Amino acid sequence: MKDLTTSVNRRSLLKATAASGLVLATPTIFSRGAWAQNFANDPTNKSSVTLGFNVPQTGAYADEGADELRAYQLAVKHLNGEGDGGMLQTMKPLALKGNGVLGKKVEYVTGDTQTKSDAARSSAKRMVEKDGAIMITGGSSSGVAVAVQSLCQEMGIIFMAGLTHSNDTTGKDKRKYGFRHFFNAxxxxxxxxxxxxxxxxxxxxxxxxxxxxxxxxxxxxxxxxxxxxxxxxxxxxxxxxxxxxxxxxxxxxxxxxxxxxxxxxxxxxxxxxxxxxxxxxxxxxxxxxxxxxxxxxxxxxxxxxxxxxxxxxxxxxxxNWNWSLQDAASQAFVKSFGQEYGFPPSQAAHTCYVQTLLYADACERAGTFYPCEVIKALEDFEFDGMGNGPTLYRGADHQCFKSVLVVRGNENPSSQFDLLKVVKEVPAEAVTYDPTIFGGELGTCG
Amino acid sequence: MDAFVLQLLNGLDKGGAYALIALGLTLVFGTLGVVNFAHGALFMLGAFCAVTMQKLLTLSVKVKDPGVTFFDAYKEIPYLEVWFGDTGKAVIDYAVPLSILLAIPVMLLIGLVMERGLIRFFYKRSHAEQILVTFGLAIVLQEIVKTAFGANPIPTGAPDAVAGSAAIGEWLGLGAAVVYPWWRLIYLAFSLAIIAGVFSFLQFTTYGMVVRAGMQDRETVGLLGINIQRRFTVVFGVAAVVAGLAGVMYTPILPPDYHMGMEFLVLSFVVVVVGGMGSLPGAVFAGFLLGVLQSFASMTQVKDILPGIDQIIIYLVAVVILLVRPRGLMGRRGVMES
Incomplete structure (x- = not known):
């Protein structure tokens, strides 16, 4: 004879287990910071958050790397409410409050990519594993960007690319954790x-x-x-x-x-x-x-x-950008950078500065440092007041779409820095393309 | 024909640089028996003599730049220009040729100090140990230069009068397309003059004769009461000067940075191996040969048939030489041979 008692008990037990699971899970699904234990270098219990600036300090692109580092240091200052605020005065929409990110003071560590993929990967790895960096950014070479981006995908760390112009970075080698503000070939x-x-x-x-x-x-x-x-x-x-x-x-x-x-x-x-x-x-x-x-x-x-x-x-x-642009955002950044260092920023400095602010703002909007939520906040984010006019961070390939400058080497410079003359500002629509043309898969988060 | 002449000229010009660096390297090996991996660093130090001279000549006063309105920017006007106007400008323009005057004593001193202070303690050690210590020395020198001058290349231009190109096509009755930069022609002539100078020194002076005798049989020369060691020290100094001058004159072609010596070190070793370790004519011949081969291998027609050949041709030749004739094209019998 069939033992009904046992059968009913097992079903009740299963139901009870499922219900308890749901009850236990509910607060972690709907509350902020619920991912606290689930991601690398979670700063929840710390008073500060560490960013990793991975730039070429030696090698072929060292000039650009040095300028990137200057921009990052300026961005950290502005995020922590020091200095004149730079582009925090012009960025729209803006969630940042000038008190760090999500109330935590921003600190940073640096690495030297040497413009070599293996060196860049090991310095990024060191910054994540030893120094507790929650985000990696920088670089002045696409080979390096692609290599570090793929490492960051494996480690579950967001990578905000610096100067990288290859179509591959947000084309065939695009990654869910990688974002590029700079334009491409x-x-x-x-x-x-x-x-x-x-x-x-x-x-x-x-x-x-x-x-x-x-x-x-x-x-x-x-x-x-x-x-x-x-x-x-x-x-x-x-x-x-x-x-x-x-x-x-x-x-x-x-x-x-x-x-x-x-x-x-x-x-x-x-x-x-x-x-x-x-x-x-x-x-x-x-x-x-x-x-x-x-x-x-x-x-x-x-x-x-x-x-x-x-x-x-x-x-x-x-x-991608030139310091002679006359919009309020560019002028605010040039003034801030110029007062700090005595010369105007390069396009590498500009893109790195903007990337840092965009990441910080996305964390603030997401209300968490949990990468998957920050990625969601960055995807299809539309903003203005960062020096390139209205810009879209396209979700399909994590590429920014904004106006591009055609320039010419200046025949009669008015100052020692007035070396490029803007010939034409080509609007974003003219350089936008179908995200599928370069292939590649973003992959998943988490 | 035009293409042939251009590539040949380019090869000779490259070969001039290779030969100059390899010459010093093989001279040190032939006299002291030392494999000097710091030789590339001497080339780099020479280039930085030019940078130093340029910096000295362009010591500047800071003046506010009125072209920049967003922040306080300052431009630098050299004192020479402030004090002497166009004459001062002309002196600055000739910084590279003038730096030869600085490089000769400085490089000689560096060479002598290097040999007396470090290298001489390694004469009787194995080649592996010599390579390790000189390579270490090269890294130390690089880091010192990096600390003093930064990691980035420093533009050091040729004088304006020779900054353009020469219409050699018209001289030779070829097409107008055949032009070649003046400075590179000067470099070729300069390298030939230095090579001739070194050979004359060794061939036609009593000092050189003793050095050559010492290279053949050090012991016998010593038994004749000649302090051959002192002469070899001087030869090391001469090798340092040759490498340094090669570096000085190369600065308008390649803006110098702290790492440039390493890039040339490997190449010049290949040149020495192909020419024959310790053989001076071998180094010069192989320098020009490899320069010309590298230049022709970079032609589009050649690369279409053998893609990437331009990047490996030099090493390919070295491999073939090591397999077929280990002592090199003009090396002494027994050297590098079992």
Missing amino acids: YMSGAALGPVLKEEMGTDRRAYHLTADYTWGWTQEESIKNTTEALGWETVATVRTPLGAGDFSQYITPVLNSGADVLILNHYGKDMVNSLTQAVQFGLKDKMVNGKKFEIIVPLFSRLMAQGAGDAIKGILGTT
């Missing part, structure tokens, strides 16, 4: 195209010299697609090793290649060297095919312009 191409057509016409022969790593490849591809769509012919695409120093053996073949445009897909120290050497070889004053020879540097920065000296004059390129 596709956007540079889209912004440059109309200006190139207007200034150089549709009958041109281009020669590419490209840094042989992820950023160089994607920039070459994006610019090539743009120029070929204009009707330009690509004569050759030549890869050069990162940190080659002497580029002369790559420049000499350009002289009699029949090309009338040289596109330098180089950045930082490589850019300074290749552009200086190209000018030494007389390429800037050359006439080919009845046209004036032109050099294009698709990704520009003022720091780079400083290193290259007069070679930069008249050269076209794009930049």
Whole structure:
């Protein structure tokens, strides 16, 4: 005979267990800070929160790294309510109160990426595991950004990328925990195209010299697609090793290649060297095919312009931001940075400063440091007052969409810092693209 | 033809730099038997002699920059310019050639101190120990320079008069596309002059003759009552000066940073190995040979057939030489051979 008593008891027991589970779980689901025990370096029981600034302090991109670090230190000051507040005065909407983040004082640790993926990963790991960093940010190379971003995904730590311009960072290598404010190679191409057509016409022969790593490849591809769509012919695409120093053996073949445009897909120290050497070889004053020879540097920065000296004059390129912009946010940041350090910030400094504020603001809006909630707060966040006009942090690929600047090396600078002249401010709509074109998966959180 | 001439010239120009650095390296090995991994650091120190000279000449007064209104910015105007106007500007413009005057005594002193203070204690030790200690020394020197001058490259330009390029195509009756930077031509001529100077010193002076004799048979020369050790110390100093001058003149081509010596060290070792350890003509020949090969390997037509060959050609040649002729192209029989 069937033992009904046992059967009923088991069912009751199961029901009771489920009900108790639900009751016990309820407060942890609906209360703030419920994730306290579940994420790395939770600062709930501490009076401060630590951010990890991972920048190149040595190597090819050390100039940019030093400026990034200055910007981070300024951002920390402003977050803690010190100084004039910088862009906290202009950011909209703003949840931050100038008393740290969620009432906790912001502190920081630094690491040297050395512009090497392995060194960058170990310094990020050290900052998370030993120094208790809750977020990692910085970098001046896409190779490094992609490597650190993937490490952060594994460790469950948010990565706010610094200067990284490769399509891959928020394309095929995008990650749920990674966010990029800086623009990318596709956007540079889209912004440059109309200006190139207007200034150089549709009958041109281009020669590419490209840094042989992820950023160089994607920039070459994006610019090539743009120029070929204009009707330009690509004569050759030549890869050069990162940190080659002497580029002369790559420049000499350009002289009699029949090309009338040289596109330098180089950045930082490589850019300074290749552009200086190209000018030494007389390429800037050359006439080919009845046209004036032109050099294009698709990704520009003022720091780079400083290193290259007069070679930069008249050269076209794009930049994420420039200190000469006249909007209130840019001016507030330049004033704050200039008073602190005696010179204006670079675009690398700007993007790092903005990334720190955006992360802090997202924590404040989420009401927690729990990464999955902070990610939700950042995704599809629309803001203004950060120097680039209305901006969207697109949730589909964690890429910011904002206006892009087409600039030219200034022929007649009014000051020692007035090296780039804004030719055109291309609106966000003109550089926006379908997030699926570069493939990749964000992955999951938690 | 145009492309050939350009790449050949480029190869010779590169080769000039390789030969100059390798020359000092092989000189030290041939005389003292020391494998000096700090030789690249001497090249770097030479380059920083130019940076130092430029900094000395551009010691400046700070003046408020009226172009910046957001904050107080100051621009620096060199005292030489303030005091002497255009003449001062012209002197600053010639900072690199002028720094040769600074580099010769400074590098000689550094070479002598290095040899007397450290290297001489390692003559009788194994090559592995020599490599370790000189490599360590190179790192120490690098860090000192990094502390003093920072990690970033410092632009050190050529004088304006030779900053452009020479129309060699027109001189040779080739196309107008064949141009070459003046400074690189000067560097090539300079390296040939230094090489000729070193060879003349060793070949045509009594001092050099004794040094060469010492290289062949140190013991016998010593038995003749000659203090060969002192002469070898001087040779180490000369090698340091050669590396230093190579560095000084290279600054307009490559803005110097603390790490530049390491980049050239590996290359120059390959040059020495290919030329033959201790062989001076070998180092010069291999320097130019590898420079030319590297230049031609970078041509688009070559890279289309063998992608990446430009980055490995030098090492490929070294591997082949080590397999087929371990003593190098012009090395002495028995050296590097079992």
